[in-house]
Amino acid sequence: MMKEQIKKWMQTHRQEAVDFLAQVVQAPSVQGREAVAQKLVADKLDALGLEVDVWEPAGEELVKHPYFCSPRTSFEGSPNVVGIWKGEGGGKSLILNGHIDVVPAGDFEQWDDDPFSGKVENGKMYGRGVTDMKGGNVAMLFAVECLKELGVRLKGDIIFQSVVEEESGGSGTLSTVLRGYKADAALIPEPTQMKIFPKQQGSMWFKIKVKGRSAHGGTRYEGVSAIEKAMIVVDAIRKLEKERNDKITDPLYKSIPIPIPINVGTIQGGEWPSSVPDLVELQGRMGVAPEEEMEDAKQAMAEALAALDDEWLAQHPPQLEWFGAQWVPGMIDSDHELMNHLIHSYRTVLGQDPVIEASPWGTDGGLLTKVGETPSIVFGPGVTSMAHYPNEYIELDRMIECAEIMAHTIMHWCGVANEKALSAKS
Amino acid sequence: MMKEQIKKWMQTHRQEAVDFLAQVVQAPSVQGREAVAQKLVADKLDALGLEVDVWEPAGEELVKHPYFCSPRTSFEGSPNVVGIWKGEGGGKSLILNGHIDVVPAGDFEQWDDDPFSGKVENGKMYGRGVTDMKGGNVAMLFAVECLKELGVRLKGDIIFQSVVEEESGGSGTLSTVLRGYKADAALIPEPTQMKIFPKQQGSMWFKIKVKGRSAHGGTRYEGVSAIEKAMIVVDAIRKLEKERNDKITDPLYKSIPIPIPINVGTIQGGEWPSSVPDLVELQGRMGVAPEEEMEDAKQAMAEALAALDDEWLAQHPPQLEWFGAQWVPGMIDSDHELMNHLIHSYRTVLGQDPVIEASPWGTDGGLLTKVGETPSIVFGPGVTSMAHYPNEYIELDRMIECAEIMAHTIMHWCGVANEKALSAKS
Structure with missing residues (x-):
């Protein structure tokens, strides 16, 4: 045989x-x-x-x-x-x-x-x-x-x-x-x-630029730390991830803790230890549900970034870009x-x-x-x-x-x- | 004249x-x-x-x-x-x-x-x-x-x-x-x-390495994000700064909002948008009061990092290094x-x-x-x-x-x- x-x-x-x-x-x-x-x-x-x-x-x-x-x-x-x-x-x-x-x-x-x-x-x-x-x-x-x-x-x-x-x-x-x-x-x-x-699951790579305002580290209260503002953005991404995953009911995902995760993979910002950082860039990967249109997932991220509860970020909205890789x-x-x-x-x-x-x-x-x-x-x-x-x-x-x-x-x-x-x- | x-x-x-x-x-x-x-x-x-x-x-x-x-x-x-x-x-x-x-x-x-x-x-x-x-x-x-x-x-x-x-x-x-x-x-x-x-005021530059654990971004719940852990460290630095400045009573500082600031100037971590970042490095500048010994300020920072209220960070303590510049x-x-x-x-x-x-x-x-x-x-x-x-x-x-x-x-x-x-x- x-x-x-x-x-x-x-x-x-x-x-x-x-x-x-x-x-x-x-x-x-x-x-x-x-x-x-x-x-x-x-x-x-x-x-x-x-x-x-x-x-x-x-x-x-x-x-x-x-x-x-x-x-x-x-x-x-x-x-x-x-x-x-x-x-x-x-x-x-x-x-x-x-x-x-x-x-x-x-x-x-x-x-x-x-x-x-x-x-x-x-x-x-x-x-x-x-x-x-x-x-x-x-x-x-x-x-x-x-x-x-x-x-x-x-x-x-x-x-x-x-x-x-x-x-x-x-x-x-x-x-x-x-x-x-x-x-x-x-x-x-x-x-x-x-x-x-x-x-x-599909996925896409994003890039988010968060602005601050530079100043001398010794008078840092005169500036706005892009690192501290980026922390607010990371928190908002966590919240968005939770909302999206709470909606997934497909039994094929029943044993997966986070069916469509949003991963913040890299962070980079600031140029000098004693300057207030004026720019932080986050890069990450957003999961897309099998039945979801990629454009709808992009829209959800854009809306989450537009709704940040922070006065500085409301005036200086983070810039979102989809780049590099995507998996349909x-x-x-x-x-x-x-x-x-x-x-x-x-x-x-x-x-x-x-x-x-x-x-x-x-x-x-x-x-x-x-x-x-x-x-x-x-x-x-x-x-x-x-x-x-x-x-x-x-x-x-x-x-x-x-x-x-x-x-x-x-x-x-x-x-x-x-x-x-x-x-x-x- | x-x-x-x-x-x-x-x-x-x-x-x-x-x-x-x-x-x-x-x-x-x-x-x-x-x-x-x-x-x-x-x-x-x-x-x-x-x-x-x-x-x-x-x-x-x-x-x-x-x-x-x-x-x-x-x-x-x-x-x-x-x-x-x-x-x-x-x-x-x-x-x-x-x-x-x-x-x-x-x-x-x-x-x-x-x-x-x-x-x-x-x-x-x-x-x-x-x-x-x-x-x-x-x-x-x-x-x-x-x-x-x-x-x-x-x-x-x-x-x-x-x-x-x-x-x-x-x-x-x-x-x-x-x-x-x-x-x-x-x-x-x-x-x-x-x-x-x-x-x-004196000042010194520090470098803090925060470890995470890498994983695929699509199963990010299997890893530990060094970016999220670095956010805890940045919060702790803010708290330390406040405690240190609350103690400054010198009238020469009376109109200065933060007499001896701690500035987190740069952040860098992760290598790939769809991997969980396993290492973040922060660099910054710590102010030293005119009458303070630099060693005492270093000690205060080390103690703050040793006291972080996080299970992962307790097991994987951030590494602190004083590097680069200092001003006596x-x-x-x-x-x-x-x-x-x-x-x-x-x-x-x-x-x-x-x-x-x-x-x-x-x-x-x-x-x-x-x-x-x-x-x-x-x-x-x-x-x-x-x-x-x-x-x-x-x-x-x-x-x-x-x-x-x-x-x-x-x-x-x-x-x-x-x-x-x-x-x-x-």
Whole structure:
């Protein structure tokens, strides 16, 4: 039986997947430095016999696209990698999409080891990006490798995508769509911790400039501290977040403390210790509910900033700007055929029902759905709470289980051309 | 009479002083870029026949001195300028000390004109540094020039100092002391708005690191925001400031809203809009009362940070560091002879009593007093509230009045060798 063959192959080759993951983690693919890790992926796809397409996103069509959203317009040195496993016809196609870019490591002191160590201990591998989402990428690769090695011939196409720029707005995935890569559905193994996310929260980045009035620190009472005024703005954002989340009743969010959070991620202000700061800039990320229009969320933020209860801020309203990254919210029907195949495969491999929830963060699934007309499910092995965290890790058993579930799902969805021959063999 | 001669000379030559001030303001002498402005001063001193000494502060004795305090140890490109007008003997010497460095211009949008315009309108000149303290420096220069041109020969020496680095800890003035420049007393025309400050508040720069715990912005409830925790620290600093100021009873501070302020001047934290920030750094300036030991003030800050009412901060106490600049507090006796001469000269020129207060900020007077054994008075023409402010300006009439008062004070303090000849002439 194929089920046992897949399990056995994966157990036999497990160490190779772990070693490859370590290699990819040790290539610190923060924004602008993705090329080394992408080369590893491209070489692997080539070795598996896939048709490999490597390009740096560029061009007017991309940077002027209504859904283009990035802090940069040149992606030189940041290639996308796509590998195509052409099916033999008569089946449905599937995109396997994962991003290679990782967020910065943060304060190195909070890491027990080098943030890019790829160290394995007690069944866990550690490193920035291991959970978000290189472990998921290796699971997809491993699933494809397994089916290839077992001699499976698919009817539908597999389009394997290792994209840049997911962490800052999805231009990598947008570029794959514009290059013509679409499919009947997509799987995205972001770190859901083996939960299935049919709904994906959207999100957008904001910038808020808060003005003060400068003065000498020794006569600070003559000035107005932009830092103190920024504290009022941060409080108002907390209040807005609470109001928005109090309204969320979707049962898919029932176990998530803050379904659509508003994160203030950076603060910067003032130029001199002994001057009163006259400008503070906040940058952050606002969650957008799966059914919400992004424009409505923007409006809610603008209204909260216009309603600040402070005389100075009423006269000097904070300036709000939407910039850099955005992730379009997305959904797939709960009874979509790929959902059924994935749930079925999950039960086959793990002998229990999966947890089905809404994603607490945006993914490239929104772009695949809205621009690429490719409905997407997010399901992956990473530890959700460790994404963007010091000492980020993945449980390696989950990565292998995910690969196994994906191998089954691929066969069901794409269809197997040589089903009889395979059955005879086993 | 000399009184009328001085007044007349100053009125006749007023435009030259204004033009020279504009030139000096148009040379933006922010830290590290003081050389152009210093060249203007040195050339002027040379033209007046003073013996000019120009050097870049340097050497072990300076950077290892217990009172050395600077964010940098190399002052290449940042020369001090001293001009000596040697007296004929039998009189007391006087240091005239002013700093050439200016703080950064801040948010350019808050300025109506170019911050280094030196534009004159309605009797005011505008520009970064015009009040703090290039206008004071030109007043000292103008006083010296006036006495020179009127043929005055002094008994005591005048040591004219145009120093760097006052805005970041006084290494410029410290270097003059180590080079051997001391005197019987000093006048520092910092922007007191024609008030006389016999007491100078000290101050020190601090840095506070506040830790959080990083997480993905979409699951921000898994992390701890260092920005939110920094807000608690800023609140605690406000409280400490209030407690310290409630204790100040010195009548010299009676009209000052916050005698010894604690200014939080800069804030910086977080690396990514959609990550929970794990580190925020605050930088600021703490005022030290004239009679207070700097160590006691440091202790008070440390205790306030140790007593924060927050579980996370109790387990992750903010890290406090004293860095960069400090200004040693200083005092001169209220009945010191230079005080009497200055008050007398003020009355002579303006026909009324001066306001005598304590300085709301540190000056290089503390170093001159404590290290240079040169008791110092701060008295100058600049507008106190405009120091470090956008649209900084000076009232040009005050600059000329201050020069006139200084000319009288110099004659009284240093003594005039050719008094009879001058009287005969007038």
